[in-house]
Amino acid sequence: MSSTTISPEILSLIDPVVSGLKRHQIVGDKVIALAICHLLMKVISAARWTNPYDLINIIRKVGTILHTAYPRKIITGNIVRRVLAIIRDEIETENSNNDNTPMMSSMFSLLSTNSNTSHKVQHNQSKKQSSDFRSVVIEGIRDLIDEIANVNEGIETMSVDLIHDNEILLTPTPTSETVLQFLIKARAKRKFTVLVTESFPNDINTAHNFVKKLADHKIETILIPDTTVFAVMSRVGKVIIGSSAVFANGGCISNSGVAHVVECAKEHKTPVFALAGLFKLSPLYPFNGDDLIEVGNSGKVLNYDDFKFVENVELVTNPLDNYIPPEHIDIYITNVGGFAPSFIYRIVLDNYKTEDNKLE
CATH class of the missing domain: 1.20.120.420 (translation initiation factor eif-2b, domain 1)
Known part of the structure; x- marks a missing residue:
């Protein structure tokens, strides 16, 4: 052998x-x-x-x-x-x-x-x-x-500098523990309001629990339907999102529904902060975005009980993630500092070897 x-x-x-x-x-x-x-x-x-x-x-x-x-x-x-x-x-x-x-x-x-x-x-x-x-x-x-x-500790330390008193924040990623700890840490020295999207259809229960945890830490929190994001965006000071992977080009993978939130933010010139630990930075490039998106239970989008509707629909998909292009993110907050999306490739080069980009 x-x-x-x-x-x-x-x-x-x-x-x-x-x-x-x-x-x-x-x-x-x-x-x-x-x-x-x-x-x-x-x-x-x-x-x-x-x-x-x-x-x-x-x-x-x-x-x-x-x-x-x-x-x-x-x-x-x-x-x-x-x-x-x-x-x-x-x-x-x-x-x-x-x-x-x-x-x-x-x-x-x-x-x-x-x-x-x-x-x-x-x-x-x-x-x-x-x-x-x-x-x-x-x-x-x-x-x-x-x-x-200890990844959250490094990210939390920047929260007080980035969040201002009486600011309105919006987060469409209630599944992110990093975003939760970031906001809780900021509350120690700042008073602010957080709008949390309901994240239909996959993360409704998680969104409710997220709101409850923030309220327990005396943070004023409002749960809003996904459809009202564009209407409230003019009042929002910052959009804070979690991410599950960050690519070398500065794009990232985040929860389903985040893509349209950051699109609204760009329209209103509202800054978008993406939180990600260094271990989420990848040396890969998202050449085919569709291959990166995981698909969930279609029954959550269109219930099987509504069989009359189902008969008239060719395809029902329930993507669990969205790919967010780098131009829709203003800054990445990591446990080693804040970086513009265009600088992510440099951080990647410091932590990976190019000969290992392809494992096969």
């Missing part, structure tokens, strides 16, 4: 996560990201390899399997690519250290009379090097886990 073949031991580690993704039992962007991080730590600990590039091939194969399990969830690929970047950085560090190593050791090997002893020493050294390499990479993944776990 070649060193880059995925062993049965590693497959047994991957299978529970793959089935969890396929059945949508692992839900929530942060939960998925952390699950992938912990899985890759186990894979790196269990994998057998002599060359770090063998480890890269194993991780790429694992990434391809995870992507196939849930193709529209961009975050799985992001985490795999971030881990690959950690491995490649460590290879570069080791190579630069080796370049500075004096030639004395190679001179000694030339003078050595016992080639078997020399071979044994080299084998022990490579074993120690792979063990050290493994521990450094795992430490890098632990740092990534800390970054993801």
Whole structure:
């Protein structure tokens, strides 16, 4: 068996996560990201390899399997690519250290009379090097886990500077925990009103719970129907949206219904702030937007009980997401600062390696 073949031991580690993704039992962007991080730590600990590039091939194969399990969830690929970047950085560090190593050791090997002893020493050294390499990479993944776990804290710190007293805010993403914590944090020093769209048909219950949580923190909150967005936009100071993935071109994936809200905001010249943790930034480009959109239960749009209507309709679709082009977003608020959509590609280059853009 070649060193880059995925062993049965590693497959047994991957299978529970793959089935969890396929059945949508692992839900929530942060939960998925952390699950992938912990899985890759186990894979790196269990994998057998002599060359770090063998480890890269194993991780790429694992990434391809995870992507196939849930193709529209961009975050799985992001985490795999971030881990690959950690491995490649460590290879570069080791190579630069080796370049500075004096030639004395190679001179000694030339003078050595016992080639078997020399071979044994080299084998022990490579074993120690792979063990050290493994521990450094795992430490890098632990740092990534800390970054993801504390992602909201970095974003929250900017809330007080961005929100003003007596301002009216609008959010069409009541499913976003990041947006919720951002608003709660701002309330500590600012008094403002939040308009929350009802998010028909998929997130009505979530929207009601979101409003209740904001009200519990003494934030004046109003739940509005999706159809009234254009009417109220002239009074809105800022639109704040959550996102599930941000692409290298500055576009993002957000909840269904957000596209028409940001369109209204652009018409009224209302600034749109998109909140996204660094782990949601992807090196990919959205060449085909339709492939990125997940479709849900059509029965929520047109109930099956209304069979008279159903007979006269050719197709009923219920998209769960919208693609938001970069020109409809003014600034991205991340845990490492605020950036214009046109600058996202630069942040991506700092965190990913271009050779890993395609995992296959």
